[in-house]
Amino acid sequence: MRTQVGIVGAGPAGLFLSLLLQREGIESVVVEMHSRKYVEERIRAGVLEQGTVDLMHKLGVGERLKLQGLEHGGIELRFGGRGHRIDFRELTNGKCVTIYAQHEVIKDLIAARLAANRPILFAAENVSVHGLDGERPTIQFQMNGAPEKLECDFIAGCDGFHGISRASIPEEIQHVFSRSYPFGWLGILMQAPPSAQELIYTYHERGFALVSTRSPDLQRLYIQCDPQDDIANWSDAMIVEELQLRLATKDNWQLLVGPIIQKSILAMRSFVIEPMQYGRLFLAGDAAHIVPPTGAKGLNLAVADVRHLARALTMFYKQNRTDLLEAYSTTCLRRVWRAEHFSWWMTSMLHRFLDDDAFQQRMQRSQLDYTVSSRAAATSLAENYVGLPFTW
Numbered sequence: 411m412r413t414q415v416g417i418v419g420a421g422p423a424g425l426f427l428s429l430l431l432q433r434e435g436i437e438s439v440v441v442e443m444h445s446r447k448y449v450e451e452r453i454r455a456g457v458l459e460q461g462t463v464d465l466m467h468k469l470g471v472g473e474r475l476k477l478q479g480l481e482h483g484g485i486e487l488r489f490g491g492r493g494h495r496i497d498f499r500e501l502t503n504g505k506c507v508t509i510y511a512q513h514e515v516i517k518d519l520i521a522a523r524l525a526a527n528r529p530i531l532f533a534a535e536n537v538s539v540h541g542l543d544g545e546r547p548t549i550q551f552q553m554n555g556a557p558e559k560l561e562c563d564f565i566a567g568c569d570g571f572h573g574i575s576r577a578s579i580p581e582e583i584q585h586v587f588s589r590s591y592p593f594g595w596l597g598i599l600m601q602a603p604p605s606a607q608e609l610i611y612t613y614h615e616r617g618f619a620l621v622s623t624r625s626p627d628l629q630r631l632y633i634q635c636d637p638q639d640d641i642a643n644w645s646d647a648m649i650v651e652e653l654q655l656r657l658a659t660k661d662n663w664q665l666l667v668g669p670i671i672q673k674s675i676l677a678m679r680s681f682v683i684e685p686m687q688y689g690r691l692f693l694a695g696d697a698a699h700i701v702p703p704t705g706a707k708g709l710n711l712a713v714a715d716v717r718h719l720a721r722a723l724t725m726f727y728k729q730n731r732t733d734l735l736e737a738y739s740t741t742c743l744r745r746v747w748r749a750e751h752f753s754w755w756m757t758s759m760l761h762r763f764l765d766d767d768a769f770q771q772r773m774q775r776s777q778l779d780y781t782v783s784s785r786a787a788a789t790s791l792a793e794n795y796v797g798l799p800f801t802w
């Protein structure tokens with residue numbers, strides 16, 4: 411098999427890249443280790459920046475998003491038993507975010523790719539990449555036990571944090587920056603109408619809580635927890651009680667409660683590898699960087715990477731230019747580090763750290779108070795949350 415761009419991974423990064431390249435007449439093959447059903451049902455992020463929404467429309471995959479996506483023009487920061495609205499539209503010249511589940515985005519992208527008769531090889535086994543520092547890199551794998559070799563001009567490593575692409579870069583040229591956090595998120599899907607019109611980010615002495623939504627009859631809720639905890643230790647009743655305690659307000663706000671249909675615990679970390687390129691391998695999305703989810707940036711950052719990569723590859727094929735490919739890592743890392751900072755800042759402001767640090771708690775309360783009282787501070791949160799312009 412031969413193609414122009416071999417893409418490892420059918421997550422948001424790999425699938426958006428395949429459609430962006432398709433639009434420019436550049437061939438690609440996507441090699442994915444899991445089944446189509448698995449990737450279409452994997453519950454993850456839910457907040458799309460305007461740039462991500464616009465890109466879906468541009469690629470012709472925005473029809474369901476238009477019908478089912480929920481536009482949110484602000485968020486609430488809740489602390490000390492009171493809610494404070496950050497008005498995105500007012501602070502950012504009319505911008506907003508859209509709530510639409512990541513696995514729905516994945517379904518739309520896969521459907522478009524397959525409708526155009528372009529390959530996604532699901533359930534590929536033992537995927538590996540070779541010859542990265544030469545002119546003809548290859549992706550090798552097995553399909554139904556039979557060995558396959560895909561020759562490429564370039565390989566895009568879009569295989570997430572645990573993928574094989576990043577690990578194929580020689581260790582001596584990898585510069586890794588990371589931070590782990592002493593807490594994780596317990597996330598649930600609950601069958602109940604939205605408790606609020608917009609997302610609620612809550613700082614509470616028992617720990618962070620987040621109220622989000624998915625549809626008119628499904629809520630997505632998170633609470634800060636011990637990352638080592640076993641989800642089996644959390645009964646549904648315990649989760650609901652903890653949510654109610656953390657979300658309680660002086661004016662008796664009520665959480666709408668229903669059956670919990672899915673629950674899991676995720677760890678949180680910040681991680682960046684520099685550079686995001688080695689020879690003819692280009693890393694994009696979680697393969698190159700991870701943010702804690704508090705700023706809702708992970709998915710959007712993956713999309714920004716592949717927009718740069720698609721443009722650089724287009725310039726290579728259409729105008730024989732290599733400058734954008736050479737600048738790929740530097741170009742992406744500017745936005746990556748901005749998102750790393752924003753996500754770390756939101757996480758640090760809103761979570762209870764394990765040690766009982768009264769000084770830090772006073773700092774957090776002061777930062778929250780300032781953020782909701784100063785137009786300058788609120789604008790900074792808003793413009794990062796809705797997404798900085800693509801020139802970043």
Ligand code: FAD
Pocket residue numbers: 418419420421422423424441442443444449453454455456457512534537568569570571572573574676694695696697703705706707708709712
């Ligand atoms: P991924 O979505 O991880 O896609 C990588 C793809 O590569 C996967 O399909 C995987 O199966 C495939 N793959 C892996 N290894 C191989 C291999 N060896 N060969 C072939 N294919 C391979 N962000 C938020 O903003 N908010 C959230 O609430 C949130 N929740 C999350 C919950 C979880 C459990 C996780 C893991 C992430 C969450 N994120 C969240 C982050 C967000 O979902 C990611 O940033 C986003 O999915 C990144 O897209 P990606 O395409 O780079 O990587």
Ligand code: DHB
Pocket residue numbers: 454455456457609620622623630703704705706
């Ligand atoms: C959701 C996830 C996030 O990480 C976040 O900051 C806001 C909302 C969600 O899954 O809806």
